[in-house]
Amino acid sequence: MSFITANVKKILKELPENVGLVAAVKTRTAEEIDEAIRAGVKVIGENYVQESEKVFPLVKEKAEWHFIGHLQKNKINKVIRIFDMVETVDSFEIAKELDKRCAKLGQIMPILIEINSGREIQKSGVIPENVVNVVKEVSNLENVKILGLMTMGARTGSPEESRPYFKITKEIFDDMKEMDLPNVEMIYLSMGMSNSYKIAIEEGSNMVRIGTMIFGARDYQK
Numbered sequence: 001m002s003f004i005t006a007n008v009k010k011i012l013k014e015l016p017e018n019v020g021l022v023a024a025v026k027t028r029t030a031e032e033i034d035e036a037i038r039a040g041v042k043v044i045g046e047n048y049v050q051e052s053e054k055v056f057p058l059v060k061e062k063a064e065w066h067f068i069g070h071l072q073k074n075k076i077n078k079v080i081r082i083f084d085m086v087e088t089v090d091s092f093e094i095a096k097e098l099d100k101r102c103a104k105l106g107q108i109m110p111i112l113i114e115i116n117s118g119r120e121i122q123k124s125g126v127i128p129e130n131v132v133n134v135v136k137e138v139s140n141l142e143n144v145k146i147l148g149l150m151t152m153g154a155r156t157g158s159p160e161e162s163r164p165y166f167k168i169t170k171e172i173f174d175d176m177k178e179m180d181l182p183n184v185e186m187i188y189l190s191m192g193m194s195n196s197y198k199i200a201i202e203e204g205s206n207m208v209r210i211g212t213m214i215f216g217a218r219d220y221q222k
């Protein structure tokens with residue numbers, strides 16, 4: 001059994017029952033992704049459209065594909081072709097574009113709204129006080145469907161330091177759930193990565209995106 005299989009099995013065994021695993025596969029090969037899926041991964045998260053175009057046709061095992069990178073207008077048609085969910089919608093404009101292209105194909109794209117919980121200028125995501133407005137606007141679009149929220153949190157030194165970002169995102173999630181807007185279902189709260197997922201789960205995450213802990217360090221980190 002290779003380390004990828006062992007890692008996936010260990011993580012799946014340890015995750016609480018209500019928490020889904022997204023394997024973050026940027027820079028990984030089709031063989032590595034296949035192995036992760038055979039070991040039990042059901043959802044693949046990919047950041048780069050170009051990379052996904054290369055690797056997607058080579059991945060033999062079946063899984064659901066989530067787009068978790070920065071979404072650009074000129075890549076939307078490709079994103080729609082490959083992905084089953086877009087976790088990183090961070091403006092009405094980009095949602096409208098996604099909606100328009102999905103309408104042409106007669107499909108509905110499940111999306112999460114990305115929250116810039118760390119309020120970092122250079123990061124994508126909706127800042128907390130704008131979330132209600134963006135969600136309301138996006139909920140009027142017929143060919144995208146909001147199913148929850150996603151956040152990265154600010155870059156921090158220690159995992160414990162990301163706790164406040166997870167906390168604020170969970171508060172927004174609960175508020176939005178309570179508002180019970182038409183065409184909005186607050187089901188998924190996607191937060192937590194290899195170094196922070198345990199804390200994210202303590203703060204209410206039910207979807208964790210894990211790369212390094214499954215596949216090892218990425219080449220550019222070695």
Ligand SMILES: *Cc1c(COP(=O)(O)O)cnc(C)c1O
Nearest residue numbers: 024047068193194209210211212
């Ligand atoms: C790379 C990435 C992850 C996984 O990060 P690891 O530290 O390798 O677990 C999760 N989410 C997003 C959006 C990423 O880009």
